Amino acid sequence: LSPSLPSSRMAPLGRLLGLLMAACFTFCLSHQNREFALTNPEKSSTKETERKETKAEEELDAEVLEVFHPTHEWQALRPGQAVPAGSYVRLNLQTGEREAKLQYEDKFRNNLKGKRLNINTNTYTSQDLKSALAKFKEGAEMESSKEDKARQAEVKRLFRPIEELKKDFDELNVVIETDMQIMVRLINKFNSTSSSLEEKIAALFDLEYYVHQMDNAQDLLSFGGLQVVINGLNSTEPLVKEYAAFVLGAAFSSNPKVQVEAIEGGALQKLLVILATEQPLTAKKKVLFALCSLLRHFPYAQRQFLKLGGLQVLRSLVQEKGTEVLAVRVITLLYDLVTEKMFAEEEAELTQETSPEKLQQYRQVHLLPGLREQGWCEITARLLALPEHDAREKVLQTLGVLLTTCQDRYRQDPQLSRTLASLQAEYQTLASLELQDGEDEGYFRELLGSVDSLLKELR
Numbered sequence: 001l002s003p004s005l006p007s008s009r010m011a012p013l014g015r016l017l018g019l020l021m022a023a024c025f026t027f028c029l030s031h032q033n034r035e036f037a038l039t040n041p042e043k044s045s046t047k048e049t050e051r052k053e054t055k056a057e058e059e060l061d062a063e064v065l066e067v068f069h070p071t072h073e074w075q076a077l078r079p080g081q082a083v084p085a086g087s088y089v090r091l092n093l094q095t096g097e098r099e100a101k102l103q104y105e106d107k108f109r110n111n112l113k114g115k116r117l118n119i120n121t122n123t124y125t126s127q128d129l130k131s132a133l134a135k136f137k138e139g140a141e142m143e144s145s146k147e148d149k150a151r152q153a154e155v156k157r158l159f160r161p162i163e164e165l166k167k168d169f170d171e172l173n174v175v176i177e178t179d180m181q182i183m184v185r186l187i188n189k190f191n192s193t194s195s196s197l198e199e200k201i202a203a204l205f206d207l208e209y210y211v212h213q214m215d216n217a218q219d220l221l222s223f224g225g226l227q228v229v230i231n232g233l234n235s236t237e238p239l240v241k242e243y244a245a246f247v248l249g250a251a252f253s254s255n256p257k258v259q260v261e262a263i264e265g266g267a268l269q270k271l272l273v274i275l276a277t278e279q280p281l282t283a284k285k286k287v288l289f290a291l292c293s294l295l296r297h298f299p300y301a302q303r304q305f306l307k308l309g310g311l312q313v314l315r316s317l318v319q320e321k322g323t324e325v326l327a328v329r330v331i332t333l334l335y336d337l338v339t340e341k342m343f344a345e346e347e348a349e350l351t352q353e354t355s356p357e358k359l360q361q362y363r364q365v366h367l368l369p370g371l372r373e374q375g376w377c378e379i380t381a382r383l384l385a386l387p388e389h390d391a392r393e394k395v396l397q398t399l400g401v402l403l404t405t406c407q408d409r410y411r412q413d414p415q416l417s418r419t420l421a422s423l424q425a426e427y428q429t430l431a432s433l434e435l436q437d438g439e440d441e442g443y444f445r446e447l448l449g450s451v452d453s454l455l456k457e458l459r
Helices: 007-032 041-059 105-114 127-159 162-172 181-192 197-211 214-222 224-235 239-254 256-264 265-274 281-295 299-307 311-318 325-349 359-363 365-374 375-387 389-401 403-411 415-436 443-458
Strands: 062-067 087-091 098-102 124-125
Touching: 007 041, 007 197, 098 124, 124 127, 124 224, 162 403, 181 197, 181 224, 197 214, 197 224, 197 239, 214 239, 214 256, 224 239, 224 256, 224 265, 239 256, 239 281, 256 281, 256 299, 265 299, 265 311, 281 299, 281 325, 299 311, 299 359, 299 365, 311 325, 311 375, 325 359, 325 365, 325 375, 325 389, 359 403, 365 375, 365 403, 375 389, 375 415, 389 403, 389 443, 403 443, 415 443
Parallel strands: none
Antiparallel strands: 062 124, 087 098
């Protein structure tokens, strides 16, 4: 049997063995994971570097800045350098450095001329900067003050004070008139027995400008001015008739209320009398203009026109020598009246209205039979010999709308066939020239189409 140690000596040995095991365990953990180490060398060195840099920056004198001298080329900026005003500064994305250069070299030199800092070294203090900025501000204020004074002097030279203008207006006693007041004054001037012929013509000429507006034309009714102008058609002076008709034509245009008042005031009869009697061509032009404005879109006036023998008056007018211009206008009027009635009937069919009031009025206008009876089939065909292409176009349009009514007479008219054949050859040549110029749908091609269509219908 081995000898046994006393219990008093075993206790110290056990404690010693426990301490050795704990030391070994700690040593193994420290080598396996560095995060459990008592120190971190990398962090310690980084913090030490930061402390050194901070200390170095604190040691810099913030009151002393190095001057950067820009040129017209980009230069890198070092930390702490001050950039003069008027320089371009950019961040170079390739190098990561800030760079600067002159904005405009000449401008920079001019700006610095006489304003350079009085320094002999390459550095200046913040106080120098403050004083320089103060000088710049003073210079700008002086320049601004000079510019303001010059501007004020120019304004005074060009414009007068409002007090003087008010005084002048008070002395002139300027009164602003409304259109109504002006028309009343013009009518009174025209209707006055003391007014000369020139003054009456001038009043009518000015009045025509105002009655173009629908409201003004209707206001002319409110104080009896329209009837005064209508009565002017009875004047023995051709100029008064001419300009009175000029005013009426402007007032009638697309103004139903004025058209109704004119019919009731006897304007239609007076206009037809002037056209039927010997008058200057200029007067008849204005009267025909007034007649057209009165008849368009007014079926009641068209019916009265037929009753008063208006077609006979127009027939005599176009057959007079030297009235070719009036003849084209008459043909245009007849074309408008015929198509106007056709469109009204078509509109009634589309809307399925059997007896609208306006359609009933148009049905009472027997225009096409009247044109046939009064010989307008032949008159229209003769006008096709006019030399102007525009006049021919209007005649061809009218022949087209009269074709149903006048077809038998057109077929029996050899002169019409010869004229159409001649026009066909002429417009074929002109249309081919248009095609050579690259115009597929030219003006002469359209005229040729109208001629071809008529010839086809008359065969």
